[in-house]
Every structure is written in C-alpha cells, then in structure tokens.
Amino acid sequence: MRYPWNSKSIKWYMEAEKTTSFYKRIKNMVGPCLDGVDSVLDVGCGPGSLTMELVGSYQKVEAIDISVPAVSALRERVEGLGFTNIGLRSLSFEDLPYRYEYDAVFLCYVMGLVREALMEKILRHSRRYVFLVIPSEDIKNDFNIKSLAQRLDADDSELKQPCYKEIVPVLDRLGLSYSVHIFESEFGQPFYDMEEAADFFRHYFPIFAEKEQELSQWLSESLEYVSGGYYLPNTRKSVLITIEK
Ligand SMILES: C[S@@+](CC[C@H](N)C(=O)[O-])C[C@H]1O[C@@H](n2cnc3c(N)ncnc32)[C@H](O)[C@@H]1O
Numbered sequence: 643m644r645y646p647w648n649s650k651s652i653k654w655y656m657e658a659e660k661t662t663s664f665y666k667r668i669k670n671m672v673g674p675c676l677d678g679v680d681s682v683l684d685v686g687c688g689p690g691s692l693t694m695e696l697v698g699s700y701q702k703v704e705a706i707d708i709s710v711p712a713v714s715a716l717r718e719r720v721e722g723l724g725f726t727n728i729g730l731r732s733l734s735f736e737d738l739p740y741r742y743e744y745d746a747v748f749l750c751y752v753m754g755l756v757r758e759a760l761m762e763k764i765l766r767h768s769r770r771y772v773f774l775v776i777p778s779e780d781i782k783n784d785f786n787i788k789s790l791a792q793r794l795d796a797d798d799s800e801l802k803q804p805c806y807k808e809i810v811p812v813l814d815r816l817g818l819s820y821s822v823h824i825f826e827s828e829f830g831q832p833f834y835d836m837e838e839a840a841d842f843f844r845h846y847f848p849i850f851a852e853k854e855q856e857l858s859q860w861l862s863e864s865l866e867y868v869s870g871g872y873y874l875p876n877t878r879k880s881v882l883i884t885i886e887k
Pocket residue numbers: 643644645685686687688689690691692706707708709712733734735736749750751752754755
C-alpha cells in the first residue's frame with residue numbers, strides 16, 4: 643500500500659515533528675553502536691524527520707521512499723539547510739539495486755517492508771547494523787483511538803497493524819543476533835482548529851469518516867487547547883530492534 647502523502651499530510655507530519663523527541667531519541671539510543679559507521683541508509687524516509695537527525699551525525703546519508711511528494715518535501719528541507727552529505731531517491735526499496743551497501747540501514751515505521759520475504763534483502767544492504775523501529779502493539783492506538791472505536795462499537799480489527807511480536811520469530815528463524823529495546827515517546831499532533839483535526843482523522847482513520855458527530859464529540863474531549871491552536875496528545879509505544887551482523 644502507498645502511504646497517502648499529499649500536501650496536507652506532509653504539513654501534519656512536519657508540525658508533529660516540531661513537538662516530538664521521538665526521532666532524536668532513536669538517534670541517541672542507536673548512537674553508542676555507531677562508532678566506525680560512516681554511511682547509513684534510511685529506507686521509507688517519508689518527509690524525513692529521522693533522516694534530518696541522521697544527516698547531522700554521519701558522513702554519508704542516503705534516504706529512499708516510494709513516494710514522490712515525500713521525497714520532494716525532504717529535498718526542499720535539505721537544500722534549504724545546505725547539507726552536502728545526503729543523497730535522496732524516490733524509489734521503492736524492492737527496486738534498490740544490490741550494489742548499494744551501507745554500514746547501517748534504518749527502517750522506521752515502514753511495516754510493509756519489515757517482513758520475512760524482504761529480510762534477506764534488508765540484510766544484504768547493510769555491512770554492520772540494521773535498525774528496525776516498529777510498533778510494540780498489534781492494535782493501533784495512536785491518540786488513544788481505541789477509546790473512539792469502543793465508543794462507536796467499531797470493529798477494532800480494522801486498526802490491526804504488524805508489530806514486533808511478528809518480527810522477532812522471523813529473526814530467530816534466520817538465526818540473527820539482535821537486541822530489543824521497548825520505549826515510549828510523546829508523539830502528539832498539533833492542529834490549527836477542530837475542523838483540521840477532523841480532516842486529519844478522515845485522512846488517517848477512514849473507518850470513523852462517516853461518524854462525524856461522534857468524532858467531533860470525541861475530539862472536543864481529547865484535544866488540548868494550546869497557544870495558537872490545539873494539540874492531540876499521543877504516547878507512541880515502539881520497539882527498537884538492533885540487528886548486528
Ligand atoms: C509511516 S511512514 C514512515 C516515515 C519515516 N520513516 C518516519 O518514521 O517518519 C512509511 C513510509 O514508508 C514509505 N514506503 C512504503 N512502502 C515503501 C517501499 N516499498 N519502498 C520505499 N518506501 C516505502 C511510505 O511512502 C512512507 O513514506
């Protein structure tokens with residue numbers, strides 16, 4: 643499935659980036675392993691919050707994403723800041739030629755790619771480390787969305803997502819050496835007004851799209867008023883898996 647990037651979702655992503663320490667946290671958790679790591683690849687970079695953290699730390703950073711608008715947004719940011727150690731490509735990971743090798747490969751919340759059939763390819767692109775950042779729970783509960791699903795008596799299997807419990811047995815079957823680190827980060831979403839918040843939910847959670855009234859009620863209970871707008875709090879529960887080759 644193509645991640646639905648457009649000008650609105652890119653703007654939401656960039657706004658959320660300003661208030662979260664999630665990406666910095668990943669960089670800091672990984673940091674101690676990375677002595678002697680010069681080149682890194684960020685697979686499924688999106689508009690590049692993690693890439694922007696990595697580019698300040700490593701000699702050579704490459705980032706790829708299947709989405710043209712996401713890579714264009716990242717290109718604009720990078721050009722504005724004058725980095726020269728970064729390469730960007732709008733490309734599906736499956737099409738990345740094998741001749742490209744890096745000291746470390748990152749996949750952050752790119753669940754469609756973290757699966758057994760692609761694990762060998764992921765490993766082949768890395769000389770030393772693979773870092774997988776994936777959800778820790780199998781039902782998506784961003785913004786406490788489960789509470790809305792329960793209120794609407796909606797089928798929460800619609801919120802099902804691959805999580806680390808499915809990945810760990812794959813790594814065991816492949817006989818890989820890895821460590822698992824569970825962590826939580828505040829990763830909320832700022833909005834200008836309530837209508838923008840409803841629009842966000844229609845975009846990311848279409849199962850609630852037809853329940854306008856209930857969604858508005860739930861949003862008015864959940865949004866915090868902050869200077870200049872609103873903030874929807876969210877504790878993101880994730881797992882960092884470090885695979886060492
Ligand atoms: C949830 S976003 C994560 C973005 C970024 N890694 C982050 O954590 O902020 C998932 C990204 O994976 C990209 N993606 C999905 N399938 C892909 C593929 N086959 N090859 C490359 N990128 C892909 C999507 O376009 C999207 O930008």
